[in-house]
Amino acid sequence: MRWVNxxxxxxxxxxxxxxxxxxLVLLYVFMAAERHAxxxxxKILPLPSGMAxxxxxxxxxxxxxxxxxxxxxxxxxxxxxxxxxxxxxTASALLIGLVLGVLPPVRAMFxxxxxxxxxxxxxxxxxxLFIALGLGETAKVALIVIGIAPVMVRDLAAHIADLPRExxxxxxxxxxNSWQIMIRVALPQAMPRLIHAVRLSLGPxxxxxxxxxxxxxxxxxxxxxxxxxxxxSMDVIIPYVAxxxxxxxxxxxxxxxxxRRAFPWAHGAGH
Amino acid sequence: xxxxxxxxxxxxxxxxxxxxxxxxxxxxxxxxxxxxxxSGAGKSSLLRVVLGQEVPTRGTLLLDGTPxxxxxxxxxxVVFQRYSVFPHLSALxxxxxxxxxxxxxxxxxxxGTARQAARDEAIEMLKAVGLGDxxxxxxxxxxxxxxxxxxxxxxxxxRPRILLLDEPFGALDPGIRADMHALITKLWRDYSLTIIMxxxxxxxxxxxxxxxxxxxxRRHDPHAPHRYGATAVYDLPVRRRIKTTTDEELLAxxxxxxxxxxxxxxx
Numbered sequence: 001m002r003w004v005n006x007x008x009x010x011x012x013x014x015x016x017x018x019x020x021x022x023x024l025v026l027l028y029v030f031m032a033a034e035r036h037a038x039x040x041x042x043k044i045l046p047l048p049s050g051m052a053x054x055x056x057x058x059x060x061x062x063x064x065x066x067x068x069x070x071x072x073x074x075x076x077x078x079x080x081x082x083x084x085x086x087x088x089x090t091a092s093a094l095l096i097g098l099v100l101g102v103l104p105p106v107r108a109m110f111x112x113x114x115x116x117x118x119x120x121x122x123x124x125x126x127x128x129l130f131i132a133l134g135l136g137e138t139a140k141v142a143l144i145v146i147g148i149a150p151v152m153v154r155d156l157a158a159h160i161a162d163l164p165r166e167x168x169x170x171x172x173x174x175x176x177n178s179w180q181i182m183i184r185v186a187l188p189q190a191m192p193r194l195i196h197a198v199r200l201s202l203g204p205x206x207x208x209x210x211x212x213x214x215x216x217x218x219x220x221x222x223x224x225x226x227x228x229x230x231x232x233s234m235d236v237i238i239p240y241v242a243x244x245x246x247x248x249x250x251x252x253x254x255x256x257x258x259x260r261r262a263f264p265w266a267h268g269a270g271h
Numbered sequence: 272x273x274x275x276x277x278x279x280x281x282x283x284x285x286x287x288x289x290x291x292x293x294x295x296x297x298x299x300x301x302x303x304x305x306x307x308x309x310s311g312a313g314k315s316s317l318l319r320v321v322l323g324q325e326v327p328t329r330g331t332l333l334l335d336g337t338p339x340x341x342x343x344x345x346x347x348x349v350v351f352q353r354y355s356v357f358p359h360l361s362a363l364x365x366x367x368x369x370x371x372x373x374x375x376x377x378x379x380x381x382x383g384t385a386r387q388a389a390r391d392e393a394i395e396m397l398k399a400v401g402l403g404d405x406x407x408x409x410x411x412x413x414x415x416x417x418x419x420x421x422x423x424x425x426x427x428x429x430r431p432r433i434l435l436l437d438e439p440f441g442a443l444d445p446g447i448r449a450d451m452h453a454l455i456t457k458l459w460r461d462y463s464l465t466i467i468m469x470x471x472x473x474x475x476x477x478x479x480x481x482x483x484x485x486x487x488x489r490r491h492d493p494h495a496p497h498r499y500g501a502t503a504v505y506d507l508p509v510r511r512r513i514k515t516t517t518d519e520e521l522l523a524x525x526x527x528x529x530x531x532x533x534x535x536x537x538x
Contacts, residue, residue: 164354169324170422171357172343174369174429180379184368188359265359265409 046235054235058224070224074240078221079247081137082209085144089205090198092145093152098190100153101160102182111157118150123211130216140212147208148201152194159193160186192266195259199252206248275300275465276321276433281330282500283316289500290316294330296484296503298433303459303466305480307473312486312501314469318437321467322349334432345373348431352438355422356410362421363406366393369429393428399461400424400454416447420454427462436468440475449526452479483507 008016032045046054058071066073100107100114126143133139163186171181213222221244228236260267274297283291290313298304308314319325320332326341333339334346349355356365370389371379381389397403400420402413410418419439426434436455440448456479459466470476476483485505492498 166351166354167357169322169343170349170351170355170425171368171372173322173345173347173349173431174425175345175372176368176379177372177376180372180376184371184379185357189357263359265411268411 043232043234046238050235051239054233055239058236073219074221074224075243075247077219078209078213081140081212081220082144082205084137084141085148085209086198086201086205088141089145089149089152089201090194092149093156093197094187094190094194096153097156097194098160098182098186100157101163101190102186103178107157107161114150114153114157117146118154122147122208126212126215135216140209140217143212144205144208148204151204152197152201155197156190156194160190163189188263192259192263195255195263199255202248202251206244210244274298275335277333277336278321279331279333281317281320281327281332283313283320283325284328284500288497291320291327291486292500292502294502298465298467300465301463303464303479303481304468305476305483306467306469306486307471307476307483308486308501310471312488314471314486315437317486318435318467318469321433322347322435345369345429346432347435348426348429348433349435349437350419350422350426350439352441356418356425358410361407361409362397362402362413363390363393365410365421366396366425366428369425373429393424396424396428397421399427399458414447416443416451419443419451423455423458427458427464430462432465434464434466436466436470438470439468441471448475455479477509480509483509 028045029048032042032047035042035045036047055071058074059069062068063070063073096110096114100111122143125146126139129139129142129146133142167185168181171185176184209220210222210225213220214226217223221240225237225240276296276298278294278296278298281291281294282289294317306314306317316325320327323339323341323343331338343349357368360368367381367389368379370392371381374385374389375381380386394403394406397406400423402417402420402424405413405417410421413421422439439455440451443451452475455466458464468476468479483505484503485507486501487504488499488501489504490499
């Protein structure tokens with residue numbers, strides 16, 4: 001049988017998917033054990049027990065200066081920045097994308113501007129943001145927004161502009177004006193695409209968050225990683241990275257579920 | 272009696288390319304006009320001009336003696352071959368949409384008794400096209416024929432002066448197509464519609480229409496094929512027997528049509 005025709009069932013696909021991850025973990029533990037056998041003080045590849053010990057201090061012991069549980073304070077601060085950035089970017093993408101997509105004159109006027117902003121590397125703007133907005137939360141959130149919003153706007157506007165011309169004409173023959181076409185025809189059909197755009201933007205959003213936190217911050221997941229790097233604390237860095245990955249996966253899964261529940265018509269006939 | 276729709280000296284040109292030249296037409300209320308012609312003869316261009324989707328290069332378009340604005344509006348309904356229905360709305364909501372747009376300019380949604388009245392009207396229309404059991408299905412869950420029924424119901428709820436059909440049954444199976452022919456004839460009679468239908472199926476044009484227009488180029492310059500545009504080269508009145516027949520006879524005719532189609536398919 002050809003490989004292109006080998007379809008994998010649900011249970012098998014879970015097993016197959018877990019296999020490489022388990023192998024990588026095993027490989028890591030094996031290499032770590034080997035290094036520790038040679039040098040019990042090794043910091044580069046900490047054993048799981050070492051990670052547990054390193055993390056326990058951050059998870060359960062209040063920080064001496066701030067009195068906060070460091071890990072949870074970091075998580076909260078990062079999620080707040082990420083949430084604000086994603087929220088603002090999503091809202092503006094929806095608003096601007098909708099207007100650009102539906103109204104040709106607006107597209108002609110502001111399309112090139114959005115494209116111009118989108119091609120600027122956001123990290124290059126970080127110094128400007130720090131100078132203009134200070135080193136506080138605003139600059140970090142602004143970096144996330146500037147980093148992901150233009151791409152989302154362009155994607156959404158293109159998607160809406162690509163709606164079949166027949167639909168727009170049909171809506172007009174049913175008496176709809178521009179506003180009604182925008183809110184009843186374009187907006188609902190843009191929503192699943194918007195959620196998709198948010199999913200794709202999660203990766204870049206995390207990159208911009210960690211970058212901003214690494215450069216100027218006093219709390220946050222990215223800040224902690226770059227702080228403990230000075231002490232070669234791989235026992236903290238690795239669990240933090242794993243935690244970030246887990247958070248990103250959870251957000252992605254949540255977005256898929258929201259899209260399936262709220263917009264069944266966009267997800268095939270299986271509803 | 273003056274014509275419902277009158278096209279006077281309509282020209283459509285794209286740059287050097289002349290698509291339609293000097294089209295003069297009067298369309299009476301209650302007629303069923305089929306437009307046939309070879310590919311590229313401007314059938315769809317003519318329909319788009321009447322619909323208001325396209326502005327003619329020259330000429331005027333009169334509806335009831337008043338010039339039409341070059342924009343689509345609720346006085347002209349349309350059913351395209353595809354993409355005529357909104358994929359994100361259920362069948363019922365697809366039909367209610369037309370009523371909501373007129374009655375709620377800002378929210379485009381109705382509430383309370385107005386909503387109930389609109390739903391009732393839409394349900395009645397859906398029953399008339401045979402979709403009474405599919406009110407809450409999304410278009411993706413409907414077959415091609417059912418989607419076209421929905422598109423027709425959606426257009427008719429606005430009681431358009433003219434219904435424009437752009438190869439509406441072109442993508443359907445022969446059997447389904449015969450059903451649709453029976454349906455559109457019934458609706459045409461029950462709602463006293465005026466219909467303009469573009470089709471590439473000549474038999475369909477003659478079965479359904481009370482008048483068949485053939486578009487083609489009168490003149491042809493082999494060195495400049497785009498120099499001359501198409502116009503109505505034949506304008507044939509068709510004596511419709513169907514108008515006086517009963518539903519049973521109509522169904523019988525649909526069945527025989529279907530048989531013919533199948534026989535032709537086998538050959």
